[in-house]
Amino acid sequence: MQPIQMVDLNNQYLKIKNQVDEAVLDVIASSKFINGPAVQEFAANLSGYLKVKHVIPCANGTDALQIAMMALNLQPGDEVILPAFTYVATAEVIALLRLKPIMVDVDPKTFLIDISKIEPAITSKTKAIVPVHLFGQCADMESIMQIAARHSLYVIEDTAQAIGADYTLGNGKISKAGTIGTIGATSFFPSKNLGCMGDGGAMFTNDDELAKRLKMIANHGQSVQYVHDDIGVNSRLDTIQAAILNVKLKYLDVYAQARNHVADFYDVAFANHPNLLPPVRVKNSTHVFHQYTLQTCGIDRDHMRKWLAEKSIPSMVYYPIPLHWQKAYASSDFPKGSLPVTEQLCSCVISLPISTEMSSDQLEYIVKHVKDYCKEFAK
Ligand SMILES: *Cc1c(COP(=O)(O)O)cnc(C)c1O
DSSP: OOOOOSSOHHHHHHHTHHHHHHHHHHHHHHTOOSSOHHHHHHHHHHHHHHTOSEEEEESOHHHHHHHHHHHTTOOTTOEEEEESSSOHHHHHHHHHTTOEEEEEOBOTTTOSBOGGGHHHHOOTTEEEEOOBOGGGBOOOHHHHHHHHHHHTOEEEEEOTTOTTOEEEOTTSOEEETTSSSSEEEEEOOTTSSSOOSSOOEEEEESOHHHHHHHHHHHBTTEEETTEESSOOOBOOOOHHHHHHHHHHHTTHHHHHHHHHHHHHHHHHHHTTOSSEEOOOOOSSBOBOOSOEEEEEOSSOHHHHHHHHHHTTOOOBOSOSSOGGGSTTTOOTTSOTTSSHHHHHHHHHEEEEOOOTTOOHHHHHHHHHHHHHHHHHHOO
8 A cells, every 4th residue: 555645746747757758848849938828828728727817926826815815906994704724824814915804604514604694794884705616615605695695795716726627506597616706716726626846826717897997907907017006915826827727737636536536435435424524415415525524422533643643644623713713704793702613623634645546445444534533432
């Protein structure tokens, strides 16, 4: 059995090595490292795949979120609603732009923003909602878009973990994650479902004017060379990364299938287990399983992780500390205890290895040891 990793990027690479190497060498030979042809090719390919009018590449997923908020002209003091159970980047860009992050709790079963908590958090200062399609399935976009319409709010989808997921709207229309709201923001960090070999990100929108602004802000606020209409940033996707992504995009659906295969295996193995609750799949979205995250109960999660590590089984906790407990984001508006589901999840979740290249002996080994741990140590 090959050593188990949280994400096996090397074996994934080896399967497409020739194509990736050739794409990278082509860029090197062309010397067009910045804004070379592969960047626009990739934007066009991704826009075709997502069926969204505009894809604007940028340097990483955090920038994508930041540029999205800059393009919408949000002003200091404006409030932006986000789930408390997410990666820090979602809150970070809000705070960085001197907007006010309004954290709301998540649904304990799906880990996604709790729809019933959104409207009570809306004030006259609220300008946007940032749903996070956490772990690979879509938040309840139908309800979120309805709430946004009622209150004239923008919706910025953080789809860093869910690229490729399909969401079915009430009218039967199927849309890709990140293409339903005002702007979608994603990341091509190596371990993401569509990962490059460095940093990368992109924004999606169907709005022509907004697409122009996103592009301009990502390029120093420059509309024409050396003409700066707005304060912008410098955020580009490297040509080499775009060339790699052009190869990997072709496999994105196959990768999602492989991840689902792993998730199905775990689901069956842990069904009705007294100490482990498998992730619940929502109705209107497919799941691309960026992470496979279980809730534990009646066991010491951190002790289990150490014990598994001794058996060479890596695991992770996404996320161990609630945002509102972090020094940088603590606020008297969100004291300890105010977001109880998030707080509980941070104490009990565990993510098991999931990747496109896992073998059945690796999966059986993981499942056996996780179950053995529970048998031996459950309180
Ligand atoms: C990875 C991630 C980001 C940030 O992406 P980077 O490319 O690392 O900047 C933002 N939000 C979520 C939910 C993520 O998982």
